[in-house]
């Protein structure tokens with residue numbers, strides 16, 4: 460029998476299963492594989508790769524991830540299954556290619572789910588749960604069982620179900636706060652109760668799963684950890700059903716930054732330096748960007764750990780403090796999550812010291828007089844723009860940057876698009892020697908179509924990797940800052956410019 464005594468946290472990533480259930484976040488098989496590979500580099504212990512019975516696409520994704528990422532040194536690959544034979548068989552087949560396969564089966568235990576969703580009695584559950592765990596056990600050794608909606612289940616009944624699931628072979632029992640309803644002390648109390656009242660609990664790892672409907676998922680998990688939970692089910696950027704899941708990066712960094720606080724709950728001396736998770740925190744930022752790009756679920760700028768502003772200090776006093784000693788206003792180092800350096804955003808509150816430092820980082824060393832002139836121009840620009848980018852700074856310092864010879868001139872652009880039409884663009888460019896060239900292309904959207912058409916004319920192989928618009932000012936006649944990033948060979952070219960949002964809206968509506 461497995462006796463999984465665990466003196467660290469097991470990170471169970473469900474970005475590809477629960478995370479993919481986010482409205483609008485569908486991923487194809489290749490994209491899931493790309494994310495799974497990055498999750499392995501990040502060092503997650505378990506990847507819940509999907510719900511194989513749900514669709515052929517899910518089945519294919521789970522089996523491919525099992526084959527390519529579920530290697531001997533790689534993470535455990537898990538497939539989700541309801542407590543039915545068909546579901547379990549499908550999950551077993553999909554994860555069978557992994558060196559370390561796991562089946563995760565679930566059955567609701569709250570009265571409200573039993574009565575309205577499953578139309579089953581408590582007696583039924585006491586029988587089905589161990590039966591299906593035992594069935595899963597005929598395929599794999601590593602079986603996880605979740606009593607769905609545990610947060611709203613009668614604890615006494617929950618203890619009985621868990622005891623039977625463990626007796627039937629479950630090595631992980633996962634306690635989900637499916638509807639994101641509990642508070643930290645309630646959730647901690649639930650875990651404590653399970654530890655104290657399930658007689659064979661020492662034969663299984665206690666896991667937690669939770670949703671962020673009240674913004675409490677991470678806080679609930681940390682309280683669960685203090686009460687004996689050792690596996691955390693989480694997603695990158697906290698994506699997932701409704702308000703999302705507990706965010707992996709927040710949990711990992713809380714356990715990392717506040718290690719001294721959490722160590723005693725693991726029976727370690729507070730000053731122990733040994734990490735509490737096996738996550739390579741330097742991969743966090745990269746993983747966040749990848750998941751955001753592939754799911755199209757943007758990370759809000761003020762998001763903890765990975766938001767664009769998480770390590771940005773705009774107030775002059777803060778910037779000055781951070782430059783003198785990082786720890787004056789920072790509890791963690793931006794490098795620890797893989798940001799190469801502290802991204803100080805320069806704005807109208809930025810002082811001369813911050814301005815000089817950023818220029819230095821960009822490779823510009825200015826004499827005092829030059830610096831004064833450049834600083835005045837920077838202040839002028841900062842009055843008009845919210846954030847002054849590195850590109851702007853380069854332009855300020857190096858006037859030649861603004862005098863790039865114009866090679867092609869866009870004479871004419873026409874886009875058509877609609878709910879049944881494929882976005883099509885026609886462009887006319889004037890070449891440096893005065894020739895007019897016209898071509899057309901179909902794209903995934905109006906902007907993509909324009910780029911494809913331009914590419915056909917200029918014939919310089921490049922790929923549009925980002926087109927984003929951020930409003931600089933508020934209101935109906937807002938100014939938008941457009942950022943376009945193109946890749947050519949291995950270099951990335953970035954252009955930023957300002958346009959009225961109203962003209963962009965016209966483009967979007969076409």
Ligand SMILES: [Zn+2]
Pocket residue numbers: 477637668669670699700
């Ligand atoms: Zn969930």
